[in-house]
Amino acid sequence: MQRADQNALREGISLRSLVDEAGRAVAAEISSRFPNAKRVAVLVGPGNNGRDALVAARYLREEKRSADLFGTANRHDEIAPLQVFHGGKYDLVLDGLWGAGLSRDVEGDAEDVLRKAEDSGRPIVSIDIPSGVDGGNGQIRGYAPKVDLTVTFVRRKPGHCLLPGRDHCGTIVVAPIGLSETAMKEAAEPFEPVFANEPSLWLHHAATPLTAHHKYDRGHAVVFSGGMSRTGAARLAALSALRGGAGLVTVFSPASALLVNAQHLTGIMLKRCEDGDLDVLLEDKRLNAFVLGPGFGIGDRAKAMALTVLKAGRRLVLDADGLTSFRDHASRLFEAARQCSDSEPQLVLTPHDGEFARLFPDLAGDLRLSKVDRARHASRRSNAIVVLKGADTVIAAPDGRAAINATGTPWLATAGTGDVLAGLVAAQLAQKRPSFEAACLAVWMHGKAAEHFGPGLISEDLPHCLPAVHREIVSLAMDNAH
Ligand SMILES: NC(=O)C1=CN([C@@H]2O[C@H](COP(=O)(O)OP(=O)(O)OC[C@H]3O[C@@H](n4cnc5c(N)ncnc54)[C@H](OP(=O)(O)O)[C@@H]3O)[C@@H](O)[C@H]2O)[C@H](O)CC1
Numbered sequence: 149m150q151r152a153d154q155n156a157l158r159e160g161i162s163l164r165s166l167v168d169e170a171g172r173a174v175a176a177e178i179s180s181r182f183p184n185a186k187r188v189a190v191l192v193g194p195g196n197n198g199r200d201a202l203v204a205a206r207y208l209r210e211e212k213r214s215a216d217l218f219g220t221a222n223r224h225d226e227i228a229p230l231q232v233f234h235g236g237k238y239d240l241v242l243d244g245l246w247g248a249g250l251s252r253d254v255e256g257d258a259e260d261v262l263r264k265a266e267d268s269g270r271p272i273v274s275i276d277i278p279s280g281v282d283g284g285n286g287q288i289r290g291y292a293p294k295v296d297l298t299v300t301f302v303r304r305k306p307g308h309c310l311l312p313g314r315d316h317c318g319t320i321v322v323a324p325i326g327l328s329e330t331a332m333k334e335a336a337e338p339f340e341p342v343f344a345n346e347p348s349l350w351l352h353h354a355a356t357p358l359t360a361h362h363k364y365d366r367g368h369a370v371v372f373s374g375g376m377s378r379t380g381a382a383r384l385a386a387l388s389a390l391r392g393g394a395g396l397v398t399v400f401s402p403a404s405a406l407l408v409n410a411q412h413l414t415g416i417m418l419k420r421c422e423d424g425d426l427d428v429l430l431e432d433k434r435l436n437a438f439v440l441g442p443g444f445g446i447g448d449r450a451k452a453m454a455l456t457v458l459k460a461g462r463r464l465v466l467d468a469d470g471l472t473s474f475r476d477h478a479s480r481l482f483e484a485a486r487q488c489s490d491s492e493p494q495l496v497l498t499p500h501d502g503e504f505a506r507l508f509p510d511l512a513g514d515l516r517l518s519k520v521d522r523a524r525h526a527s528r529r530s531n532a533i534v535v536l537k538g539a540d541t542v543i544a545a546p547d548g549r550a551a552i553n554a555t556g557t558p559w560l561a562t563a564g565t566g567d568v569l570a571g572l573v574a575a576q577l578a579q580k581r582p583s584f585e586a587a588c589l590a591v592w593m594h595g596k597a598a599e600h601f602g603p604g605l606i607s608e609d610l611p612h613c614l615p616a617v618h619r620e621i622v623s624l625a626m627d628n629a630h
């Protein structure tokens with residue numbers, strides 16, 4: 149907050165005017181979304197979140213609504229103690245207890261009043277973030293209500309995007325409050341900037357194949373297959389790469405698995421790739437994005453092939469067995485990624501929590517770090533884009549950018565969906581999109597594909613839902629252009 153305030157002040161914007169804008173925005177949202185809420189209970193905290201609440205109350209009263217104040221601080225006589233609050237008397241509760249300055253657990257009278265507000269069944273609107281949700285990491289400090297609407301300012305904080313905080317926010321509205329881009333960068337203080345993984349982040353890089361004249365313009369992705377009894381995962385990734393937009397896709401298969409792969413591939417090509425073959429195959433410079441890991445098998449072979457691909461200057465998505473293979477040799481992988489000549493990170497790691505802990509045990513074990521912090525540190529250390537998977541997948545880049553994804557459904561928690569994601573990332577890399585945006589786009593599409601399918605999803609369904617997702621992106625891009 150302090151730095152945000154200083155920045156704003158440097159630009160001639162006073163804290164007072166920011167608070168005024170914030171309170172006005174909250175009142176405006178209440179007016180438009182809850183026009184029948186005539187009696188409002190306003191919970192007022194000791195800091196600027198409470199100041200926003202007082203301003204909102206003033207604007208609500210100007211609209212002939214009643215606004216009764218309850219609070220922790222003796223800011224002025226009109227504020228009644230929290231203990232006397234009765235939710236049943238009101239049409240709506242405005243929560244302005246704590247926002248970005250939450251520094252300890254919510255307990256005692258504050259917890260009681262928030263519970264009473266929830267039990268009343270009346271809509272709750274939170275200023276900035278539901279009181280009790282830690283804006284920096286989405287964790288619940290003591291207690292936090294699940295609210296209907298959260299009105300935040302300038303941009304979302306990590307706590308709005310990460311679980312469990314995300315589940316407490318209800319609908320999130322981001323109100324601009326008169327801060328410029330420069331001040332905006334600091335406004336999320338005390339948190340580092342983080343993005344919600346939304347189309348605005350990557351749409352300008354998601355040019356559709358309309359502009360591509362030839363299949364090679366959309367790149368050539370390669371997926372390494374495992375041995376004879378473990379080929380399905382690679383084919384799933386390969387189909388997803390093709391449906392994801394890569395111009396061509398080839399499965400590199402050990403000789404023993406060629407027949408079984410051949411029986412199941414149609415639009416996807418197949419090449420024999422034994423240990424000695426890779427260098428020769430890499431002479432085809434059109435092969436530009438690789439997936440190694442799904443069903444591949446853990447061991448030296450995976451390591452050697454991954455390092456060869458990186459050394460040849462190709463982009464690589466390392467997933468599943470590919471990640472686990474580097475468990476005791478992570479620094480070799482990170483060093484290879486560092487030495488890549490490309491200005492874009494060449495390596496994308498797509499771990500779930502277990503795989504992450506194998507490559508970054510110290511980060512996984514550090515309970516002070518949020519999921520965003522873990523992904524960010526890992527990305528810096530590995531010189532790779534890190535896609536830390538889960539219901540709130542975090543994508544991080546070595547330069548500090550981080551995005552939290554919100555698309556998807558609980559049905560994604562099923563076998564094989566990770567293979568599909570790896571293929572989708574490779575598809576975006578093959579199309580020469582910048583690595584961070586490629587990963588963000590792929591994660592978004594993956595979740596959207598699941599949303600399109602709905603309940604009963606299994607991983608095989610996902611690639612078939614991708615055309616609908618492409619159509620959605622095209623329509624977003626067209627709306628954006630107008
Ligand atoms: N530029 C912007 O982003 C703007 C944000 N605005 C609003 O300001 C708040 C943040 O205000 P801040 O004053 O920094 O913090 P809070 O209002 O959240 O509360 C801090 C005070 O509360 C005490 N505290 C913290 N946690 C607890 C708790 N669990 N129980 C009791 N008391 C608590 C804290 O005490 P300390 O001992 O830690 O100092 C503080 O006294 C932001 O969320 C927006 O709503 C402005 O509108 C301007 C623009």
Ligand SMILES: [K+]
Binds near residue numbers: 197247
């Ligand atoms: K709040």
